[in-house]
Amino acid sequence: MDAITIQNSDYDLWDAWLHKIYGATQQDNWFMPTDDVIATGVCMRVENGFFRVFPYENPALVPFEAAVRRLNPVVAVKIRDASVHAVMCRIKPDDICMYIDQETRIQILDSIEQLPDAEKDSCAAFIRNERALILWSYNLDQIIPLYKDFEEKLIKHIWRNRQNATPQRSSVAVNVIPAAADPLDGSTNDLTGKPEDETEAQMSEKAKEVLESRAQTKAPSKWWSWRLQPKDDALSDSEKAASSSSERKLILFGPFYAGCGAALALYFATSSIGVLLKEFALDGNYIRFALVATLPVIFCISVFFCLQLVGNLSLILGPVAQYHENSAYYSAVKPAPNPEVDNNLPHITIQMPVYKESLELTIAPSVFSVKKAMQTYARQGGTSAIFICDDGMQVLSEKDQQERRDFYANHNIGWVARPGHSSAPEGFKRAGKFKKASNMNYGLTLSMKLEKFLAQLIAEGAEDTADECLEDRAMKMAAEEVYAETDKRWKPLCANGKSTRIGEIILIIDSDTVVPEDCFRDAAREMYESPDLAIIQHESDVMQVAHHYFENGITHFTRRINRCISFGCANGEVAPFVGHNAFLRWSAMQDASFIDELDGKNKIWSEANVSEDFNMALRLLLNGYTLRWATYSDGGFKEGVSLTVVDELARWQKYAYGCNEIIFNPFIKWWRRGPISKELRGFVWSKAPIHYKIGMMSYMFSYYGIAAATIGSLVNYLLLGIGANIDQFYLHSFEIFLACVTVFTGVGNVGFTLLEYRLGHRSLLGAVFENVRWVPFFVFFFGGLSIHLSTAILAHMFSYNMTWGSTGKEVERSTFWIEVPRIWERFKLSFIICFLIIAMMIVFTTNVVPFEWQIPGYQFALVIPLALVVGCHLLLPIVLNPWLMIFSY
Known part of the structure; x- marks a missing residue:
């Protein structure tokens, strides 16, 4: 009224x-x-x-x-x-x-x-x-x-x-x-438009703008700096984009480095055969050749080490010009203006899965960031909408539910919420360990049903009414169909049918995200230029909220990993898909959909895998689509990182669980399906590039290398310490320790420092300081990962129901007295194992054991690897806990 x-x-x-x-x-x-x-x-x-x-x-x-x-x-x-x-x-x-x-x-x-x-x-x-x-x-x-x-x-x-x-x-x-x-x-x-001939005043205005932009972008030259700006000035950006978009060359540095790394791993694995042959020539004992059965394991564990060695050397000595150019799997330059695209911009859906995050502190800031990008896209002639898959709506209090409903309504957000998970036999089940995939599937399924009913309404000649549009009517019909499919037990909640429809392109983001104000049109242009392109994965910077030293350390690590991925993709490696801050082609996702064996339904995302993003990327590759990594957003995409060591460990456990899930079947299924999973067999024999297979498998095997640190150091301590005759085939832990320190801490930091300098991202002295100051942080972090990753791997092997919630997004202030009981509760298992190992090491130095079994403390080659692992596990939750170290009470 x-x-x-x-x-x-x-x-x-x-x-x-x-x-x-x-x-x-x-x-x-x-x-x-x-x-x-x-x-x-x-x-x-x-x-x-x-x-x-x-x-x-x-x-x-x-x-x-x-x-x-x-x-x-x-x-x-x-x-x-x-x-x-x-x-x-x-x-x-x-x-x-x-x-x-x-x-x-x-x-x-x-x-x-x-x-x-x-x-x-x-x-x-x-x-x-x-x-x-x-x-x-x-x-x-x-x-x-x-x-x-x-x-x-x-x-x-x-x-x-x-x-x-x-x-x-x-x-x-x-x-x-x-x-x-x-x-x-x-x-x-x-x-x-723009006049063909401009007046002197207009040209002066443009010249002033260009001069200002040059003054802002050009950095002063310093003796310790390589280059702090792109070699092409602002005037040639569009020309450069136009030339680079017409052709996408295939860079072969990545495949060459992968081949060298695999060859080096094969050499290390097979060189020990020469030792066996020499020993056989002396004693004629055939039994020692049984050790050859361990060579595949040695190769798998060492391939990541060798790839890192070759990769770090390439950072120091290899070419870097390709980092600033577009190629098949990499975009460094924005796509050029294209009137055919710009005049018919596609509808873009921003899909955001959320759970119980704070509306005020997490969800709302992300929405406001996206709304700025939507406004820019709308003024460029495009349309977009936010679609939230809300797993928290039906499990929150009535007050919080209403706050979310009002917020979504006030900001024109479409949303779908499924019932909460129930452990009862007849209760609603949210499939999956991490549940993100099933959350998105639930929303996409309802959206596809909406399209079906909308087409039906349009065919019947239905029209909008003053109180309800056709999209809302179709959405209600879709919700009723989903309700009927569950025998009218669990009804979905949903609203805003227009925003619930899926566009030609989907931008997937997390609930704690910042996006650039002008990124949608670039994605539309790039998708148009490459019809076989399914995913544009943008390099993400970090959105910090706590600013304590743990978040700062993880921020440095995240930026370092992303920079290395960018350089790898520029070298010709297949781009990864990390599950957020990525544009996906909706038609490609539908082409890569599959029928789930468990319920017989068509699914977009795999609910049976913790790493649903890798599964999606693999299915798209096998369907002939391309994945691409983009850096032209210049850090405009930002993501939150773990705020506590507990959250970060949970993230690494999830990754380890997902990798083991891809490689092995649980023990209980070995008698029917064998030890190697169907997914890994399909990946190995697929048409995916060989270097992509080597890189992905080396990444997955690296988790086993980290997980084996504790048990490997313990076995090494006992085998060598007890004094038994060990075959020379055996590689001592201390030698492995020295190799890891040399490659990861030494060559790795030198390589990344020089990469930052050569790319012009940092001065040489600034890069040295930034990388060296975080070495102690990562010694404690990676040294204390082993037991936690082992529990995740064993949980999958023994079919233990291990689940993870969403990572904490808001800063939760704590005190010393709160953190101490939390540390004991969360790290009780690792503490018990470490204390038992310490007790064992003490016992082996005393007369409690026979003299020939005693392991004195001066045998550093035996003691140092095990002591370092135990010490890092004990100190990890203490020195990497900011609220504990500041002794706030």
Whole structure:
């Protein structure tokens, strides 16, 4: 029901905001209409469904308030000043949009009544019959900056096109032709393009902008720096993109390095055969050749070590120019403008799976970041929507549920929520260990059913009603079908059918994410250029929230890993898919779907694997699609990292469990399916590139190398210490320890330091300091991983039900007295094992055991590896716990 805001002498905070916004946006509103029918003002939502308008008691603002209420932003302003009028008077009757600059497309509506059907994310619309501009925002603090931004753009737009409205001198060209055709028929050509011949003032303005950009990007040269900026200046970026997008060359450095690493691992594994042959020549004992059976294990464990050795040497001595160029699996340069794409931008869905994260501290900031990108994309001519798969909605309190519902409704977010997991035999089961895959599958299934019913409604000639659109009707029908499939026991919750529909491209993000403001159109262009491209995985920077030393250490490690992945993909390695901050082609995902053997349903994501992202990438590769790693966002994508050592250990346990899941079947299935999993057999014999197989398998085997540190050091201590004659085939733990220190700590840090320097990301001294200062942190971290990864691997082998929740996203302040019992509870198993090993080592130095079995402490080659492993496991939860080390009580 339409209403007039009545003035009340008792002003509140809403009135203060109304007056402030009105004063900031309407102060130049001197160009008023001659009649009283058209009025300008501010409309603000004070609570759900209730709006307040200023100026008060103005009947002419009733249509404005009614339209804004249906649009449902936080605040909207109606502006009708001289600049708006100057632009509107030049719009043709059939124009439906206008470009006020090359990146800002504004929709044109015939009347204020059409405002509820406007493109919501553009946050702006011209009203033809009133010659007015409506601006709106979903954030109260942003409306005044939004107005100032538009005011500046309108003035610049009028000034750029002033020759069309004023008499021209003979020396100034008057013909204005757009550089690119308008994407929509009937749009105003003389207002959207760039003049062929610009006036001196315009050229001076452009030259000033270029000089400013050069001054901002060019860094001073220093004697200790290689290069701190790209070799091509800003003027050649588009030309460079155009040339690089036309062809995608295949770089072969990665395959060459992988081949060298595999050959080196094979050499190390087989060189010990020579030792066996020499020993056989001396004693003629055939039994020792049984040790050859261990060679496959030795090769698998050593291949990651060898690849790291070759890779680190390539960082020091290999070429790096390819890091700045586009190639088959790597994008360093943004795709060039393409009118065919830019005029028909695809709909993009932002899919965000969430659980019990804080709405205020985690989900809302991520949504606001995405909304900025959606606004940019909308002004470029595209459409997008947020689709949240909410696993927390039906397990939270009623108050928290309602807060999420209101937030989703106020920000035009589509969402689906499934019932909570029940351990009862007949209860609802959320499939999977990590449950993210089944959460996304549930939402996508309902969305696909929505499309089916929507097509059915359209075929029947159904139309939107005043209270319900066709998409919402189709969504309700889809929800009822899902409900019926469960014998009407578990009904999904869902809302906003329009935003629940899946676009041609999906951006998958986590609940703690920041995205660049201009990234959607680049993804659309790149997908168009490469029809076989299924995933664009962006390199992510870190979004820090706690800023304590543990988060800082994991931040350094995450950035280092991402940089190495970027360099590997630039070398020609197949890009990985990490499960978030990635654009996926929806049609490719559907092509790679499969029928789940457990329930016979078509699935997009694998619910039987902890590493559903690797499973998706492999299925896409086997279906002929390409994966690509992109770095041109320059760290604009940000992700949260673990805030506690417990969360980080859980993450590594999940990875170890997932790798073992890919390689081995559980023991209980060996008698039927054998030890090697079907997935690994399929991967090995697939048509995937050989170097990709070597790289992925070396990565998976690395978890076994870390997990074996404790048991390997213990076996080495006992075998060599007891004094038995050990075959020379055996490699001592101390030798392995020295090799690992040399390659990972020594050559690894030197290589990455020089890579940072050679790429121009850091000065040489800055890179040295940054890498060296975190060495102690990683000694304790990686030294204390072994037992925890072993438990995860053994859990899968023995079919133990090991599950993980979502990683903590918010900072939880703690004290010394809270952390001490937590540490004992979480690390009880590793502490007991370590204390038993210490007791054993003490006993072996005493006369309790026979003299020939005694292991004195001066035998450093035996003691150091085991002591280091035990010490790191004991100190890991202590020295890497910020709340414990600051002794806050």
